[in-house]
Amino acid sequence: MNSDPRPVLLSGIKPTGELHIGNYFGAMRQLVDLSKSDEHDCYIMVADYHALNFIQNAQNMRELSLDLATAYMAVGLDPAHLTIFKQSDVPAHTELAWIFESITTMPYLMRAHAFKDAEAKNHEISVGTFNYPLLMAADILLYDTFVVPVGQDQKQHVEYARDTAEKFNRLFCTGITSRTNSPFNPNEYLKLHEVPKDEVFTVLPIPLIMPEVAIVPGTDGQKMSKSYGNTIPLFASREVITERIMSIVTDSSGERPENVYAIHRLLKSEDELVPLYEEHKGKYKALKDALIADLEEFIAPMRERYLELKNNPDVVIKALHEGAKKANLKAESKMSTVRRAVGVV
Numbered sequence: 202m203n204s205d206p207r208p209v210l211l212s213g214i215k216p217t218g219e220l221h222i223g224n225y226f227g228a229m230r231q232l233v234d235l236s237k238s239d240e241h242d243c244y245i246m247v248a249d250y251h252a253l254n255f256i257q258n259a260q261n262m263r264e265l266s267l268d269l270a271t272a273y274m275a276v277g278l279d280p281a282h283l284t285i286f287k288q289s290d291v292p293a294h295t296e297l298a299w300i301f302e303s304i305t306t307m308p309y310l311m312r313a314h315a316f317k318d319a320e321a322k323n324h325e326i327s328v329g330t331f332n333y334p335l336l337m338a339a340d341i342l343l344y345d346t347f348v349v350p351v352g353q354d355q356k357q358h359v360e361y362a363r364d365t366a367e368k369f370n371r372l373f374c375t376g377i378t379s380r381t382n383s384p385f386n387p388n389e390y391l392k393l394h395e396v397p398k399d400e401v402f403t404v405l406p407i408p409l410i411m412p413e414v415a416i417v418p419g420t421d422g423q424k425m426s427k428s429y430g431n432t433i434p435l436f437a438s439r440e441v442i443t444e445r446i447m448s449i450v451t452d453s454s455g456e457r458p459e460n461v462y463a464i465h466r467l468l469k470s471e472d473e474l475v476p477l478y479e480e481h482k483g484k485y486k487a488l489k490d491a492l493i494a495d496l497e498e499f500i501a502p503m504r505e506r507y508l509e510l511k512n513n514p515d516v517v518i519k520a521l522h523e524g525a526k527k528a529n530l531k532a533e534s535k536m537s538t539v540r541r542a543v544g545v546v
């Protein structure tokens with residue numbers, strides 16, 4: 202079924218709310234760059250079943266999922282050259298996740314950072330949150346994915362996918378069948394040896410993390426994250442950009458306002474920034490104004506495209522529909538091997 206010889210690239214984002222520039226610089230920009238080079242067969246996913254752990258309102262779920270697909274297209278991911286799809290449109294993801302859950306132990310999953318963080322905060326976590334890494338392993342392994350472009354916080358999840366692939370292969374891919382026919386019948390004997398010894402998950406995925414943007418800082422210098430309230434929305438209006446940048450607390454003790462500089466660094470090279478920060482030493486308002494202007498210049502074209510697509514949702518819905526067809530074809534082909542390997546067919 203896989204006629205495309207290029208290595209597979211897959212990534213996803215949870216549709217849990219407004220995207221921010223941390224998502225863009227940490228993960229989306231690499232997707233855009235890599236998909237343009239045409240060297241990979243790219244699958245870009247709206248991870249709606251992952252989001253169900255957080256979004257438990259049907260209307261919100263629908264809107265946020267469509268919005269994320271719109272954002273993917275607005276930042277330059279072109280459905281003519283890659284597959285954009287919704288996780289829930291491909292039932293094989295949850296089917297494979299169940300199989301992985303059946304071969305995984307609880308202590309192993311308890312080592313997940315996300316689980317430990319939730320536990321440390323005394324949060325009561327859902328079974329879905331606990332099993333989260335295995336649904337993500339299914340997302341990745343269903344497509345024989347080689348490259349997974351993500352931010353640093355997702356690295357461990359890709360490691361879980363590798364481990365799970367190896368465990369599955371160890372358990373189910375011995376290459377020996379339980380044929381009961383007489384081995385002395387030469388035809389049967391030959392068939393016995395025809396059983397492919399290949400492992401089911403032959404490609405082990407690697408995370409692709411750009412070191413300089415592995416953790417994009419927010420307006421307070423901590424990791425940019427919705428839950429910290431320190432974000433700059435990816436399609437922010439000039440007013441919102443201004444409000445967020447002006448809210449940055451500047452520390453007058455250092456050489457330069459580090460929280461301003463750290464965001465500026467995403468947009469401009471050090472060679473460009475050093476003279477600017479030297480010229481405006483101590484003048485935090487001028488430096489913030491410069492950052493606002495640079496952010497506006499960077500965001501405006503994407504924001505325009507985003508608003509255009511928002512007014513034409515049919516374009517996005519059609520892309521998701523086509524994407525689902527293509528993703529299902531590939532996923533089903535892998536699942537037929539998986540089902541045979543575990544013995545349910």
Ligand code: TYM
Nearest residue numbers: 212213214215223224227228248340351352415416417425
């Ligand atoms: P999610 O939705 O939390 O985040 C989406 C992507 O944005 C990156 N990111 C950041 N990178 C750098 N600095 C930041 N401040 C920052 N904030 C967010 C994240 O690392 C991520 O790459 N489990 C995934 C979604 C997922 C997935 C997959 C990803 C589901 N299945 C299969 C890859 C492959 C998640 O929760 O991402």
